[in-house]
Amino acid sequence: MTFQTMVGELAYAFINTFLIFAFTLLGALPLGLIVYFCKKSRFLPLRWITEVYISVMRGTPLILQIMVIYYVPSLVFEITFPGNWRFYAVVVAFIVNYAAYFAEIYRGGIESIEIGQYEAAQVLGYGKLQTFVKIILPQMVKRTLPAVTNEVITLVKDTSLASAIGTIEMFTKAKQIAVSPRSPGMMTFLVAGVFYYVFNAIVAFVMKRIEKALNYYQ
Amino acid sequence: MHILDIQNVRKSFGDNEVLKDISLTVDKGEVVSVIGPSGSGKSTFLRCATLLETMDSGTLRYMDEPVATMENGRIVYTKDLKKVRGYFGLVFQNFNLFPHYSVLKNVTDAPIHVQKRPKEEVRAQALELLDAMGLGDKANAYPCQLSGGQKQRVSIVRALAMNPEILFFDEPTSALDPELTGEVLKVIRQLAEQSMTMVIVTHEMAFAHAISDRVIFMDGGVIVEQGTPQELFEGTKKERTRQFLQNYQR
Numbered sequence: 001m002t003f004q005t006m007v008g009e010l011a012y013a014f015i016n017t018f019l020i021f022a023f024t025l026l027g028a029l030p031l032g033l034i035v036y037f038c039k040k041s042r043f044l045p046l047r048w049i050t051e052v053y054i055s056v057m058r059g060t061p062l063i064l065q066i067m068v069i070y071y072v073p074s075l076v077f078e079i080t081f082p083g084n085w086r087f088y089a090v091v092v093a094f095i096v097n098y099a100a101y102f103a104e105i106y107r108g109g110i111e112s113i114e115i116g117q118y119e120a121a122q123v124l125g126y127g128k129l130q131t132f133v134k135i136i137l138p139q140m141v142k143r144t145l146p147a148v149t150n151e152v153i154t155l156v157k158d159t160s161l162a163s164a165i166g167t168i169e170m171f172t173k174a175k176q177i178a179v180s181p182r183s184p185g186m187m188t189f190l191v192a193g194v195f196y197y198v199f200n201a202i203v204a205f206v207m208k209r210i211e212k213a214l215n216y217y218q
Numbered sequence: 219m220h221i222l223d224i225q226n227v228r229k230s231f232g233d234n235e236v237l238k239d240i241s242l243t244v245d246k247g248e249v250v251s252v253i254g255p256s257g258s259g260k261s262t263f264l265r266c267a268t269l270l271e272t273m274d275s276g277t278l279r280y281m282d283e284p285v286a287t288m289e290n291g292r293i294v295y296t297k298d299l300k301k302v303r304g305y306f307g308l309v310f311q312n313f314n315l316f317p318h319y320s321v322l323k324n325v326t327d328a329p330i331h332v333q334k335r336p337k338e339e340v341r342a343q344a345l346e347l348l349d350a351m352g353l354g355d356k357a358n359a360y361p362c363q364l365s366g367g368q369k370q371r372v373s374i375v376r377a378l379a380m381n382p383e384i385l386f387f388d389e390p391t392s393a394l395d396p397e398l399t400g401e402v403l404k405v406i407r408q409l410a411e412q413s414m415t416m417v418i419v420t421h422e423m424a425f426a427h428a429i430s431d432r433v434i435f436m437d438g439g440v441i442v443e444q445g446t447p448q449e450l451f452e453g454t455k456k457e458r459t460r461q462f463l464q465n466y467q468r
Binding site for chain 2: 114117125130135138142217
């Protein structure tokens with residue numbers, strides 16, 4: 001296998017890496033908010049369930065969570081999913097895992113907002129939803145952006161854990177190429193590393209731009 | 219008709235009884251100052267009147283409409299609090315402007331999205347008010363670009379843009395540098411001249427003396443004395459009031 005073929009195959013597999021990354025963010029960023037609200041719910045059982053959920057998501061390895069979500073439905077409940085379950089299981093695992101972290105980040109951001117903001121909104125007659133959407137949420141986004149950036153960058157690297165169940169993404173591909181006959185060997189992993197690094201550089205750049213765009217107020 | 223009629227307010231935080239049977243009525247155009255030492259319950263009283271705290275017992279009416287009433291020994295608040303909140307405005311000690319909104323949006327957002335008034339009308343009124351407060355050139359600035367005095371004037375404009383019947387001030391100059399208090403007091407004085415109904419919790423004695431129709435001295439959760447500024451500042455009959463005012467003059 002030539003160097004060019006190897007890079008080409010990695011690049012092609014990177015599409016899946018990117019898809020896992022993008023779907024996870026699309027799902028986990030809003031789900032994190034819902035988890036936060038569940039944790040703050042006045043309905044006690046919901047609060048407990050949420051506490052347990054967050055604690056399990058943060059307290060066990062993501063690689064194990066991926067395996068549980070992939071294997072348990074078919075092995076324990078004999079449910080088989082149509083389509084590319086290998087891929088969807090990874091996305092589901094990433095979403096529920098990252099939502100737990102995002103929920104905690106949001107909580108930190110929301111709780112750091114001065115009580116006076118709520119009081120001003122209340123006196124002006126804003127409803128609860130209006131207050132949250134118009135007053136609290138935008139300030140929370142700005143305050144939590146650095147922490148969210150951290151998570152997003154970690155997510156890029158975590159996508160490689162999908163290889164634990166053989167989902168085809170860049171890292172799985174790299175492992176396959178590296179052990180194939182007459183492959184560039186370890187060089188494959190180095191190239192994969194460069195892919196991750198460049199992608200994260202782009203992520204960091206974009207997040208920095210967003211942070212800057214929100215710098216119009218303190 | 220009283221603009222504000224609040225009777226027999228009691229409020230405790232845990233074992234600490236902060237308000238012990240306080241009553242106050244305010245009529246149209248009246249300027250009432252509330253003075254007293256820290257911890258006397260002035261701010262809590264204001265927060266009860268503006269629905270930021272719920273009273274343990276007592277009654278509250280705005281424009282003769284019952285807001286809180288006693289039923290079988292229990293306090294009951296009306297369901298339509300949104301309407302009630304339209305009757306009053308509150309200016310906070312710490313301004314509490316929305317940092318992510320421009321000055322103009324801070325002022326216009328609630329009239330447009332809460333009161334559902336026409337955008338253009340609200341905008342025109344806001345710009346006029348900002349102009350009158352010497353903030354004509356700050357409409358597009360953000361709160362972080364303003365001085366404390368400017369921020370407080372914006373928050374006064376924000377409250378006024380809701381067209382309230384009565385305006386409450388919770389120590390409006392206490393968070394300001396001394397040289398900035400003047401510009402805020404001037405604006406409040408301006409409002410008094412325009413017969414705005416106001417209740418002002420303040421530590422600015424000379425100011426309270428100059429603009430109030432009535433001064434209330436609170437201590438230990440009760441109204442110790444109330445009367446005209448002359449009666450209170452110049453001829454108080456209560457020893458506690460005299461003590462408090464002496465400490466201030468020193």
